[in-house]
Amino acid sequence: MTDEPPWLPDDAQRLWRHWLRLNALLPAALHRELQADAELSLPDFDVLVQLTDSPDGRVRVSDLARGLHWERSRVSHHVTRMERRSLVRREECRDDGRGAWVVLTEVGRSTIEQAAPAHVATVRRLVFDALTPHEVEVMAGAIDKVLSRLEGDTVAQPA
Amino acid sequence: MTDEPPWLPDDAQRLWRHWLRLNALLPAALHRELQADAELSLPDFDVLVQLTDSPDGRVRVSDLARGLHWERSRVSHHVTRMERRSLVRREECRDDGRGAWVVLTEVGRSTIEQAAPAHVATVRRLVFDALTPHEVEVMAGAIDKVLSRLEGDTVAQPA
DNA sequence: TGAACTTGGGTGACGTGTCAACTATTCCCG
DNA sequence: CGGGAATAGTTGACACGTCACCCAAGTTCA
Numbered sequence: 001m002t003d004e005p006p007w008l009p010d011d012a013q014r015l016w017r018h019w020l021r022l023n024a025l026l027p028a029a030l031h032r033e034l035q036a037d038a039e040l041s042l043p044d045f046d047v048l049v050q051l052t053d054s055p056d057g058r059v060r061v062s063d064l065a066r067g068l069h070w071e072r073s074r075v076s077h078h079v080t081r082m083e084r085r086s087l088v089r090r091e092e093c094r095d096d097g098r099g100a101w102v103v104l105t106e107v108g109r110s111t112i113e114q115a116a117p118a119h120v121a122t123v124r125r126l127v128f129d130a131l132t133p134h135e136v137e138v139m140a141g142a143i144d145k146v147l148s149r150l151e152g153d154t155v156a157q158p159a
Numbered sequence: 160m161t162d163e164p165p166w167l168p169d170d171a172q173r174l175w176r177h178w179l180r181l182n183a184l185l186p187a188a189l190h191r192e193l194q195a196d197a198e199l200s201l202p203d204f205d206v207l208v209q210l211t212d213s214p215d216g217r218v219r220v221s222d223l224a225r226g227l228h229w230e231r232s233r234v235s236h237h238v239t240r241m242e243r244r245s246l247v248r249r250e251e252c253r254d255d256g257r258g259a260w261v262v263l264t265e266v267g268r269s270t271i272e273q274a275a276p277a278h279v280a281t282v283r284r285l286v287f288d289a290l291t292p293h294e295v296e297v298m299a300g301a302i303d304k305v306l307s308r309l310e311g312d313t314v315a316q317p318a
Numbered sequence: 319t320g321a322a323c324t325t326g327g328g329t330g331a332c333g334t335g336t337c338a339a340c341t342a343t344t345c346c347c348g
Numbered sequence: 349c350g351g352g353a354a355t356a357g358t359t360g361a362c363a364c365g366t367c368a369c370c371c372a373a374g375t376t377c378a
Binding site for chain 2: 007008011012016021023024026030069123126127128130131140153
């Protein structure tokens with residue numbers, strides 16, 4: 001219990017501010033690009049990727065939630081919105097009367113296939129073209145360390 | 160126009176995935192802490208910090224928008240919500256009939272003063288205690304490089 | 319078998335954010 | 349002075365996320 005300094009040291013503070021700013025700007029830029037290109041949002045894109053990677057382009061809601069690290073209720077809301085735009089469709093599940101499939105439609109498939117290359121290119125252009133391999137390596141390590149604290153922090157105390 | 164590889168190289172892809180995950184988990188963790196501690200959201204905190212840093216605890220809406228890098232309409236909506244909880248109050252501006260002050264209330268001031276130390280401690284504990292000075296330096300540099308691309312990318316073409 | 323529990327999923331309320339449109343001032347300039 | 353144009357701010361519609369709560373179908377076990 002030595003006295004805590006009131007705020008962060010200068011280096012840390014600078015990193016913190018820039019980090020926050022990047023987290024505001026980068027997703028916004030990616031969103032704008034996807035939106036202009038294919039009328040997709042970032043979450044739309046993530047859902048479509050999961051579906052594209054699955055046999056028959058169909059996934060159970062819970063598996064979608066696990067794969068995306070989303071809450072089931074979020075999946076449900078988002079699927080409802082995507083259904084309105086004909087990107088996906090719900091189908092009942094014969095194996096398990098409680099379950100539901102989320103199924104990629106033709107519209108959904110062609111949309112993601114057309115949008116993906118440009119999206120990847122944008123990520124590359126905005127982020128990875130700016131970084132050296134050494135920076136990529138250091139950042140990956142640092143982020144892993146923070147992530148492991150976060151996951152330990154939250155998932156904690158199961159009885 | 161050599162053919163573009165369909166996705167990112169492995170190292171980059173790993174960093175990218177972890178980055179996305181961190182950006183989901185870290186704000187959520189900070190939000191939970193602030194919420195439990197002081198019933199504040201992250202944006203509430205940011206607004207209160209700006210107000211606390213200003214003489215008389217009052218800032219014009221547009222200055223708030225500039226300081227936070229928010230849209231004015233976002234400021235307006237958020238101030239409305241914070242006003243409902245008595246954290247801030249609006250006052251008309253005598254200098255400029257169009258303007259409005261956002262003013263820190265006593266409730267707002269005591270809330271932020273009570274919440275800030277724990278919030279800073281959480282940031283330190285979750286992030287900076289995990290990183291070496293070298294990592295902090297490399298990340299700051301890398302983020303700066305990406306930020307400068309982003310700002311160049313978006314703010315572009317002013318006629 | 320049937321009551322309790324668990325699991326899969328949906329819903330409604332509400333906070334958050336963006337965009338477009340709107341009102342009211344103030345500014346600029348003939 | 350008078351009439352645009354710029355500026356300050358608000359509002360409404362809508363997408364996104366979380367939380368608390370709901371229901372129905374499967375599971376367990378006396």
